[in-house]
Amino acid sequence: MVTVLFFLLRYVFLLVLCIFIFRLVKWMVGDLREVRERHPVATGSARPVPEERELPAKTAGGRLVVMESGSSESEPGDFYLIGAGVSIGRGDSNDVVIADSFASAKHAGIYLKDGQYWLEDFNSVNGTFLNQVRVEQPTVLSSGDKIGVGRIIFQFVRWGHEVGSNY
């Protein structure tokens, strides 16, 4: 009896391997479904989108295009989508993270108010510059404006607005 049991165990070993693979694949398929449900379409979150990828055409809002990058992290041409608003800074909790020692942890923010985008400086050490002028109080942005944070210069581009000739 015991001998038979041990003999069967030899094959139970193989059987459990097969069951494990089956369970593993099942969980992984579930994981793929979850990913699809969680990210149905790329929404207007602030995530760097490589240039060649097509954007959803009707994304409301604007974007920040990197014009000059002081660091190696981002390259000119990279852009960040601005949904309802983004925070800019060196800290990892920001929507737009800048690896630049001249940027403060929480440097500046852009938010949507009454259909217009506002730029606000969060008391950063080295200041936020709008078209080379230091921002002292929240200021309305218009398409084509250049925003300087640290050594990086972004250009603000608003959807549905006339894009400046320098873009």
Added chain:
Amino acid sequence: MYSGNCRRKAGPGVAPLTGADRLPERKLLFWAGIYAAAGMLALYPAMPFKTGFTAVIAGLVTTIAFFLVNLYWSYCGYRGDLFLLPITAVLSTTGLVFLFRLEPAYGIRQFVWLLAGLAVLVLVSRLMIDFRFLSDYKYIYALAGIVALLLPIFFGKEQGGAKSWLDFGLFQLQPAEFVKILVVLFLAGFLTENKAVLTAGTRSIGWLTLPGLREWGPLAAMWGVSLLLLIFQRDLGTALIYFSTFLAMVYTATNRIFYVFTGLGLFVAGAAACFHFFGHVRTRVEIWLNPWPYIETSGYQVLQSLFAIGSGGLTGAGLGGGYPGFLPAVHTDLIFSAICEEMGLLGGTGVIILFMIFVYRGIKIALSSRDEFAALAASGFSALLGLQAFIIIAGVTKLLPLTGITLPFVSYGGSSLVANFILLGLLLNISHEAREFHET
């Protein structure tokens, strides 16, 4: 984003983070535990009481150790991939069970190395969680790698025709196993920096655009140095892994198939030269093409491997029912043949599927990672592990010439096991960062 301190799970009122409790991982580890128990219990009657008891205890402790890693990560809110650890658990359990079955003394040592590997895994997931600093020291890696490869030539100890071990008295280390990780990190750092130039090229010869010497020089130099060293150390399998990983990473970074073809051309030229100049290479190739005339001598190993795989049939002889005593180097190079003999086609395919899923998860991590360094490192690590498994499995089934390398996580070998756990830890750290980035 990440914090160096251990964090608790999200409290009440805060939406629970998807996957942060690591439940799927725990459920899969439960099956891995049953697998270990079944294997060790099946071995139990065939062994003397004391070894049998040790084997069962080893299986139990291994399972508990994997669960502890899972619980610790879940407590810390670690977000690394959920499927890599169970896959690793099943692969290393398979190795452990077979080592106890083949040679209990190796089994016990592998068990100790496995626990050390898990400790290293936890350390890597803690200390290197901000792995990005690794990209800053790429030339140091190249240098360290060369030194680590050179050391055994002068201070090494020869085992089985390859002089690649360093003897530390208590244990031996094989630096080449760790250099693999350095190679991937170096290439990831270097290719991130020079990707644009390598892709576009700076000068053109006819229809071809090639980058300048400064860009491809270090790559060619590093490759040449490692190849030369490996020829002198006669560790051909490792050279093959380095080369194929290198090609895979260059292709990933540049998307230029030209480099792959050039690399393959170089490899064929190099192989032809080795065939002419080195006796041991010629023997290997001749055995590969037709092992039958050498069945008594040098062809014995690969033929025994083929017999073992063939005699396994669909479901195998059952664990403990085969005759792996005929297989030379069965605990390292030929462990896959022993698995096929005793678990048959199903078991062998199962192991291959596990490696394929591992690579698939790795590529998935690379695709979701935040930047090029992380993506290149992740794809390099998956390519490294997948190619290593492929080369040795292809070797024992006579698809490629048989070379002396380990089957990752399965074969006996402390250095290989610990190095693979470091690789796993880095891969998990990359996925941890990617998940935090995409979900918060």
